[in-house]
Amino acid sequence: MTNAPLGPTTTSSAVKAARTILTRLHEVMASRSHAQAKLNTVVEVIGESLDSEVCSIYLLREGMLELFATRGLAQEAVHVTRMAIGEGLVGTIAAKAEMLNLAEAAAHPDFSYRPETGEDKFHSFAGVPIVRRERCVGVVCVQHVDPRRYEEVEIEALQTVAMVLSELIANAELVDEEEALGLTAAQTxxxxxxxxxxxxxxxxxxxxxxxxRITIEHVMAEDTEAERQRVYMAFDKMREQIDRMAGQAEFGVGGEHEEVLETYKMFAYDEGWSRRINEAIDSGLTAEAAIERVQQRTRMRMRQIDDPLLADRMHDLEDLSNRLLRIVSGQLGTxxxxxxxxxxxxxxxxxxxxxxxxxxxxxxxxxxxxxxxxxxxxxxxxxxxxxxxxxxxxxxxxxxxxxxxxxxxxxxxxxxxxxxxxxxxxxxxxxxxxRERQATYAALREVQPVTADGTRIVVNINAGLREDMPNLQLTGADGVGLFRTEFQFLVSATLPSRERQTRLYREVMDSAGAKPVIFRTVDIGGDKSLPYLRHDGEDHEENPAMGWRALRVALERDGLLKVQARALLEAAAGRTLHVMFPMISEPWEFDAAKAVFEGQIAHMRNLKKALPEAVKYGAMLEVPALAEVLDILLPKLSFLSIGTNDLTQFLLAADRSHPKLAERYDWLSPAILRFIRRIAAEGHAHNVPMTVCGEMGGRQLEALALLGLGIRQLSITPASVGPTKALVSKVNLPEITAAMAGWLANPPADMRGTLMAWAVERDLLAD
Incomplete structure (x- = not known):
């Protein structure tokens, strides 16, 4: 069979020529020849098609790239020339899994001359990686006497050849699949x-x-029209998914996220992308191989552009390509x-x-x-x-x-x-x-947290899932100081029914037994948007943590709070219910939330429904403004919890998720410590129990500071209970209280360092 070289050509003729190459390769693959003979034929086909004096195939063997077949180089070099990953131009392609296209090979800094190959008379060079299961397992390259860069269509033809070679290599077991799990220093x-x-x-x-990622097992198509229809259907399904995603209520109206989704949709509907995939199918590839071929080419192009915005766009296209591959292959599961x-x-x-x-x-x-x-x-x-x-x-x-x-x-x-x-x-x-420390802490499970001077400290855990409750027994904690009820909402595809909520709350209380559980009413909204719960007039929030969330949402949507109140009251029948309202900034909000619960109690009483023995109401202090009206609020409360996560970022005006502000988000800031000390003093004056919830209480150094500020109850992650118990047993409260008073009266330049040195001197902290 004769074949005209590709050379510079139009898109249609390039597709035709690529199809001719694939047809010839299909004949090679279908022949009864052994693998080495097939490789020998492949290099001849490619060399002729690209009008290149040289075409060579290198494959991974025993960690080295070995010359397996060549047209144009010395045949004595076959199975003799070997190079390490990263060595020479071939090794560089393998190391980076990227193509090279050079008019003058010797000018490249990674060029390495191998005299046994007789390649000194060749100037131009182009090569692409052979990829199998996301790994580079070899390289196919071409060389030419005249200095010239290969045309784009020629590079695409090489990439197509590389995909076919990947299948041939796998079927003939020319490379060890286990060895191919990694190839380069960057890959192995x-x-x-x-x-x-x-x-x-x-x-x-x-x-x-x-x-x-989808493993492409079949590269060459038997029926190109059938492959095209598969791609059309996959595109339709993918676009439906993207449209549905963009239309979800969770995204709201306006804002940066809308621009991101529009860009995503633009790629999904990009005719150029679908046309290139169709052209790859026309050349004789299966639907999966065509998508992958276009994806590989896009990756290589984008890697050459040093533009962060374009890199982000490439990420979107990569994600869409993977989505399209999963759809067309039918492998949709995670x-x-x-x-x-x-x-x-x-x-x-x-x-x-x-x-x-x-x-x-x-x-x-x-x-x-x-x-x-x-x-x-x-x-x-x-x-x-x-x-x-x-x-x-x-x-x-x-x-x-x-x-x-x-x-x-x-x-x-x-x-x-x-x-x-x-x-x-x-x-x-x-x-x-x-693990040793964990074993030591586990031994403290039955030990009550009592300070060296004999003061009992209450150590509770934070929870939010049914699966969290065994930690109560495993850690020996005193109870659940914060049960985040929104977790059930966050992991649910639809708004949880009252029956589902009741069942969860009852199971949680059953697991806790005689130990108290403080249920925080749902904290959704802001950065915890739910796709099934659209907020009226919702706009993009620049500061979602300080936005329309928690009790603000619940009071506006009182049906949501009424259902939760009824579920909690029914679950707590015959027991004491502890309920806490989040994100309160003024006393009237607490009054309004409590009124919802009292209204449900009255309604249940009229219906002769079983009620809790008692309901204890508490508030979460996260908004600094609440501290200015505690004298009004505290007489109404059974308990107060300080939510240090939000409180700290509000007081310091430092977004805790912002990497540049991470160092400023410091719980041991004198301003934070003075604020908490004032709150604790007011709580003690009104005889209202005060608990610190959040990560601050779960860190040993911060917990030590809190004890010195008058805090006697902590609610922390289960993993922190053991270390906290160990700390408490060593602490002398009068000593740390006096030290904290001195430091806060005249704050040192480095409060954290000062407290650390003090604690280390007394051997209070775990290693």
Whole structure:
């Protein structure tokens, strides 16, 4: 069979020529020849088609790139010439998994001359990686005597050839699949990635992608028209999904998110993208291979453009390409639906709370996100589940591969990919120390937290899920100081019915037994938007934490609060109900919320329904303004909780999720400590129990400061109960109270450092 070279050509003729190449390759693949003979024929086909004197194929063998077949170079070099990953132009292509197109090969800094090949007379060079299961397993390259850059259509033809070679290599088992799980220093060597700690903790396991990439098993199409119809249907389905996503109430009207979605939709409806996929099908590729071919080309182009905005757009197109691949292949499930087979670290761009809860909690050890923020719903749920989370890890998908061993150190903001033996040993030592401390803390389960001077401190846990309740017994905590009822709303696809809410609250109280549970009414809105609950007149909020949320939403939508009140009252029949209202800024809001509950009590009494023995009402102090009217509010309360997470960012005007303000969000700021001391003093004066809820109370140094400010009740994460009990047993309250009074009267330049030195001198803190 004769074939005219590609050369510079129009799109239609390029497609025709590419199809001719594929047709010839199809004949090669279908022949009864052995693998080496097929490779020998392939290099001849490509060399002729691209009018190149040289075409060579290098494959991975025993960690080295070996010349397997060539047209134009010395045949004696076949199976003799070998180069390391990153060595020479071929090694560079393999190391970076990127193509090269050079008019003068010797001018490239990575050029490495191999005399046994006889390549000294060739000037131009182009090569593309051969990728199998997301791994580079070889390189196909062409060379020419005359200095020239290869045309774009020629590079696309090479990429198509590389996809076909990937299938041939797999079927003929020319490379070891296990060895091909990694190739380059960047793909097999150890990597250390840095991110943002979203939930602290240590974990180890293999990398599992939440949305697994599709493995393309068949490259060449038997019926191009059938493949085209598959793509058309997939495009229609994908566009329906995008339109539905854009129309969800959760996004509201206006704002930056709308622009992002419009850009996303623009890609989904981009005729140029769909046309390029169709052209790839015309050349003889299957639907999956055509999508992947276009995706590979887009990646290579975008990597050459140093523009952050365009990089973000590439991320959108990558996401859409993966979505289209999943649809066309019929592989729509996440890793959760397929089940985890071993201890795993989940890798995702972003994750919803309901998606996290789908995973087997026995096998899921950690989560790493390309995006993510401290206030994301999934972070709240992960913290409650005790799963460490690292967010904002750049280049995650480009470095981590499915099945890679990972060590997650969220405490130090690090992810170790394919760790060395020394890394693993050091990590295991840290892990062992952590487990030893946990064992020590577990031994304190039955020990009451009493200070060295004999003062009983109340240590409660925070919860929000039914699954959290066993921690009450495991830690020996005094009760649940904060049950976040919004978790049920966040993980539900629809508004939870009264029956569902009642069942949850009853099960929670049954699990707690005689220990008290303080239920905080639902805190939704702001940054906790629900797709099924649209707020009237909702606009994009620049500061959602300070916006239309929590009790503000509940009082406006009193039907929501009435249903929750009824559910809580029914669940607590015959018991004492502790209920707390969040985000109160003025006393009238507490009065209005309490009136809703009292109205439901009266209604239930008329219906002869069983009622709680007593209802104790409390408030959460998060808004600083409430501190100015505590003399009015405190006489109405059974208890007051200080929500240090929101309170601190409001007092310091420092968004806790903003990386540049992280150092300013300091709980040991003298201003924060003085404020809490004033609140504690007012609570004691009115004989109203005061509890600090939030992360501040769960850190040993901060907890020490709180004890010195007069706080005698803490509500913290279950993991913090043991360390806090250990601290409490060593503390002399009069001593820390006097020290805090002195420091706050004349604050040191470094309050944190001063308190740390004081605590270390007295051996109060755990290692």
């Amino acid at each position: 060597g150890p990597e250390q990635l840095r991110g943002l700690t979203l939930v602290k903790g240590l974990a180890s396991g293999v990398a599992v992608f939440h949305q697994p 890793a959760a639906s397929m089940g985890l087979r071993s201890d795993a670290i989940l890798i995702a761009r972003n994750l919803g709370p309901a998606e996290l809860l789908e995973y087997d909690k026995r096998r899921l050890k950690g989560v790493v996100l390309e995006e993510g923020s401290l206030t994301a719903h999934v972070v709240i749920v992960a913290r409650a589940m005790g799963i460490p989370v690292l967010g904002r890890v750049k280049s995650l998908r480009g470095i981590v591969r499915e099945g890679d061993p990972l060590l997650l150190d969220a405490d130090q903001q690090l992810l170790f990919v394919r760790p060395t033996r020394d890394m693993a040993i050091a990590f295991d030592e840290r892990f062992a120390k952590t």
